[in-house]
Amino acid sequence: MVYRQDGGGYSGRPREMHKAVCSDCKKECEVPFKPSGDRPIYCKECFAKRKDAGR
Numbered sequence: 647m648v649y650r651q652d653g654g655g656y657s658g659r660p661r662e663m664h665k666a667v668c669s670d671c672k673k674e675c676e677v678p679f680k681p682s683g684d685r686p687i688y689c690k691e692c693f694a695k696r697k698d699a700g701r
């Protein structure tokens with residue numbers, strides 16, 4: 647009885663991820679919130695970079 651296939655996702659609460667394109671490096675990434683198209687989306691790296699750069 648092997649019916650437990652990889653259904654994708656982790657056990658626990660599923661986090662909704664949304665595909666987006668980073669406004670900085672134009673790389674495809676996923677964000678845990680819905681991209682509104684209103685504000686720029688940054689991938690993890692660029693987000694960290696910006697945070698690090700400060701202003």
Ligand SMILES: [Zn+2]
Pocket residue numbers: 668669670671672673688689690691692693
């Ligand atoms: Zn980026």
